[in-house]
Amino acid sequence: MNTLLPRLYQYIGQQINGSLQEKSIFICWLSLPIYLLIGFGCLAGLILSRWTEEIYNPLLWAGVIWGCSATLFWASLGYFGAQRAMSEDQGQLFAQLTIALFGVSGILSMLLVGPFNLVTGIVLTGSILIGMLLFPAQKIALIFALSIAAILAYAVTISLGGTHYQPLLEPVHAPAAQLWYDLMVIVAATLIIFKDSFTVAALTSTWRHREARTLLQASTDPLTGVANRGYATQVLEQAFLHAEQSGKPLSVVLVDVDHFKQINDRYGHQTGDLALQLVAHSLRDTLRDNDLVGRYGGEEFLLILPGSDAQNAIGIAERCAQALRNITIPGIQNQPALKLTASFGVHSEHASADSSPGDMIEKADIAMYQAKRAGRDRVISSDRMNPPR
Numbered sequence: 428m429n430t431l432l433p434r435l436y437q438y439i440g441q442q443i444n445g446s447l448q449e450k451s452i453f454i455c456w457l458s459l460p461i462y463l464l465i466g467f468g469c470l471a472g473l474i475l476s477r478w479t480e481e482i483y484n485p486l487l488w489a490g491v492i493w494g495c496s497a498t499l500f501w502a503s504l505g506y507f508g509a510q511r512a513m514s515e516d517q518g519q520l521f522a523q524l525t526i527a528l529f530g531v532s533g534i535l536s537m538l539l540v541g542p543f544n545l546v547t548g549i550v551l552t553g554s555i556l557i558g559m560l561l562f563p564a565q566k567i568a569l570i571f572a573l574s575i576a577a578i579l580a581y582a583v584t585i586s587l588g589g590t591h592y593q594p595l596l597e598p599v600h601a602p603a604a605q606l607w608y609d610l611m612v613i614v615a616a617t618l619i620i621f622k623d624s625f626t627v628a629a630l631t632s633t634w635r636h637r638e639a640r641t642l643l644q645a646s647t648d649p650l651t652g653v654a655n656r657g658y659a660t661q662v663l664e665q666a667f668l669h670a671e672q673s674g675k676p677l678s679v680v681l682v683d684v685d686h687f688k689q690i691n692d693r694y695g696h697q698t699g700d701l702a703l704q705l706v707a708h709s710l711r712d713t714l715r716d717n718d719l720v721g722r723y724g725g726e727e728f729l730l731i732l733p734g735s736d737a738q739n740a741i742g743i744a745e746r747c748a749q750a751l752r753n754i755t756i757p758g759i760q761n762q763p764a765l766k767l768t769a770s771f772g773v774h775s776e777h778a779s780a781d782s783s784p785g786d787m788i789e790k791a792d793i794a795m796y797q798a799k800r801a802g803r804d805r806v807i808s809s810d811r812m813n814p815p816r
């Protein structure tokens with residue numbers, strides 16, 4: 428028991444964070460005991476009340492058939508769903524199918540056991556909650572309206588005497604069978620609550636995962652994989668505010684790859700793209716975890732170094748410059764192997780109301796152009812610049 432519970436907990440956690448396909452298969456397996464219980468419960472009711480008129484109760488027989496066939500259905504769906512790895516779109520379709528069938532089997536069960544009890548309330552609420560996470564709002568509203576219409580139609584038919592209201596879980600006269608029914612209701616309701624909770628948790632995790640991915644896509648430069656200009660600017664604004672509050676220094680570095688136009692012209696645009704990717708990776712690998720590299724323009728990168736003063740930032744920029752010099756791209760079509768260098772403009776300050784993130788970048792930019800003018804492949808800091816001529 429000591430190891431079983433944590434293992435079970437870990438296993439459920441894995442399913443919650445798995446792919447949509449894995450989650451849907453787990454939902455199929457979770458449905459099995461519920462329907463097995465319904466089928467077996469009705470069968471037990473028939474057996475236990477064999478001396479009463481219950482043996483002639485068609486609803487009990489319907490319950491047996493429904494419980495057994497639904498068990499078989501969920502087992503088959505789970506089994507066939509696990510047969511091959513699905514693409515993301517197929518997984519999404521499979522999840523929608525599973526949830527739709529979950530709702531349909533819930534509604535069918537509800538019609539069998541009678542729509543006016545706690546278990547059907549749980550099934551309906553669960554189906555709608557889960558549906559809200561997977562389907563568009565209009566579809567859910569339509570399903571909700573149809574379900575309510577079905578329940579109302581049933582209620583009206585009963586009140587007009589069109590059918591005798593005889594829910595499956597209630598009409599047992601043999602005391603032994605009644606006890607079994609009560610037990611079955613409690614266990615089935617517990618299982619349904621567990622399954623609903625699992626499904627909601629699993630789908631919420633899918634949602635969070637997607638949101639994180641969308642956020643990542645919106646903040647990343649697709650060519651190099653580092654932060655894009657918009658995101659880097661946001662990070663700099665936050666770092667500036669934080670530096671203002673904490674009194675710690677903040678540095679920014681603008682890095683511009685040297686003679687990049689020539690690289691494109693001589694080696695082709697594809698090699699140019701490869702060079703940009705290598706530069707981005709090299710910068711990212713050279714920086715600390717809480718620093719940020721962003722692609723600021725075509726062949727220009729922005730480094731944000733929170734907590735670094737000028738001396739520190741110059742040291743980091745020198746390290747990056749050296750790392751870039753170590754990059755070699757093999758030459759093509761009689762061209763020599765390509766070596767990369769870049770010009771670095773560093774600006775550091777103790778952030779205050781007199782300055783702004785934009786001012787910092789401007790000063791780093793001026794320092795970077797000084798580095799270009801001074802012969803490229805070097806680091807120049809705004810506080811060590813020659814006065815403008």
Ligand SMILES: Nc1nc2c(ncn2[C@@H]2O[C@H](COP(=O)(O)OP(=O)(O)OP(=O)(O)O)[C@@H](O)[C@H]2O)c(=O)[nH]1
Pocket residue numbers: 650683684685686687688689691695696697698699700703724725726799803
């Ligand atoms: N391959 C590739 N080239 C790009 C990309 N973005 C911008 N460029 C090119 O980068 C080149 C930048 O050239 P310039 O601004 O003249 O500067 P440079 O040749 O690097 O010269 P210096 O900066 O003075 O050393 C232009 O030719 C742009 O077309 C890109 O995503 N991929």
